[in-house]
Amino acid sequence: MDAREGKPKQSWTYKEVNYILEKDDGVEQSGAAPPRLMVLTSDKGWPYSWKEDEFTRECYVNCEVDRVWQIVSSDLTKWFSNFDLSLNPPPMPRVLIGTPGIGKSMAAGSYLLYQLLHYDIKKLQVVVHCFGETAYVFDKTAQTVTQYEGAITSKSAVRSFWQRGMKGYIIYDVAKKGTPTAKYFAPASGWGMIVVSSPKVSNYDKWEKQLKARRIIMNCPDEMDVKAMSTWMKQGVTTDKQAKYWEMVKKHMYFVGPILRYIFDEESFNERSGAVKFALNSINELTVKEYFSRGGELPWYSEDPSHKLVKIVREIYADSEMFFNAPICVYLREETFEIFLRLTEYNSFLKLLLASKDIIFPIFFEYFALKSFMESAFVKAMSTKLTELEPPTGRQAKPCVLKLNLELHPKGYEDLVPSEYEKKKRKIKYGVLYKPWVTNFPLVDASFFMESNPMTLVGLQMTTAGAHHTKASTVKQFDERLEAYFEDLEELSREMSWEIIYVQHTDSKPITGWQRCDVVDADNVSEDEKEIMAFWNGKVHQYQFLLTPDFVWKMREMTIQ
Structure with missing residues (x-):
């Protein structure tokens, strides 16, 4: 640049x-x-x-x-x-x-x-x-x-x-x-x-x-806009100093969002960080609705100009420009989500989700899916609706481990912050839903470990596409990311079984076939890639679940009873 x-x-x-x-x-x-x-x-x-x-x-x-x-x-x-x-x-x-x-x-x-x-x-x-x-x-x-x-x-x-x-x-x-x-x-x-x-x-x-x-x-400036500003501000200095300054700005933006007033120097950033922490601590059961509800089919207008946790985004509504709220950055999205999970009863959550007749808003989709995997009633009902995707090798079908062991579903939640901010590796906990904070985490959106024989890693992937194939390099990157977070995973993973559940929105094109693991260059396949593809086709099991408004209504009725 x-x-x-x-x-x-x-x-x-x-x-x-x-x-x-x-x-x-x-x-x-x-x-x-x-x-x-x-x-x-x-x-x-x-x-x-x-x-x-x-x-x-x-x-x-x-x-x-x-x-x-x-x-x-x-x-x-x-x-x-x-x-x-x-x-x-x-x-x-x-x-x-x-x-x-x-x-x-x-x-x-x-x-x-x-x-x-x-x-x-x-x-x-x-x-x-x-x-x-x-x-x-x-x-x-x-x-x-x-x-x-x-x-x-x-x-x-x-x-x-x-x-x-x-x-x-x-x-x-x-x-x-x-x-x-x-x-x-x-x-x-x-x-x-x-x-x-x-x-x-x-x-x-x-x-x-x-x-x-x-x-x-x-709309807010995006990351490349901010990087261009940083480049301009540090004209004439060495490349190393430019890179160091950009890393500082990028870190600030990760924690407080692309708010230009607060990300270009430490003093302003520290001031904003304190205000953000206060805002997070101030969230209660009532204010949760303000952050996650759009008030039916109409946008929510904030009367507070100093919201520290949300930004406004432009959307077209009835042929005019409207604004809606969205988390201002990944860090605050995940922090707010964690508070959201802790404060909101499942029944109240379902009521919020269905606030607009038959519409499941995409902004709620991931929150609902992840929270639901910590609810016994949901896991029990979902397990009967799972469709196994048949692998190309023709190996025998296998029921999802959740269906066989309903009581082993996640009951807790932990964040996976970017590995550079992790002070030490953590021990693997069974029955804990691990959610990465970064939006570009490879392969899956969240995962958890189940104490089965052999141990099973269950990955959750929210997708609207009719296909979600991956590459050997992505699988390798996912494996390396997990090893950077967890102790002894390299040794445990040798015998570990993988299951991936593709959770789809009702408006999605349903996934019906096996999701492949391909290579970038089919004429030049490395030994690592061959090993990864063999593992994918031999030890990975795939399932599809379609989340419909009818299913949510049934869950709502079950929680009321």
């Missing part, structure tokens, strides 16, 4: 579906790839830093930030294409909503300002950037910027430009204290406006409803 000066040859491209603009990854012109990140620098700093008493020269623009401008630009284009602007309403009012701390103000607000200041002066003469009751008014015709304090004074300044026939656009950033904008802050005609806010509904809901504003939901 390197930095280059100037404008990129190819920028991001977008497509419009049902009036919603989304990035189009399928379009690349002349073979040139779009940038991962653009950085705009200002010797005088950006207005956000003026308010925060911090001098910030860089404005980081990823595709999410650029998407905001593309939507606003499209609104302006449609408006200015009208023959007589005086007879038409102003550009579509907008509300920009995103997770606190990801750069809505610093990046999206600054980038909007930059683009609006460079917009055709014949069409747009004034740009106003507000932070609560402080307003910076940019007069493009006079090339001046004036600061105003107080909502009344700022509104009066805007009116004076409107009365002189000048057209403008207002960026209204709701302050940290939450200063909702007045309904008539912008003139009734000739001016556009966007409100930038956290998910706190009271910051914008009245203005949004009164002006019939449409939303723009900004």
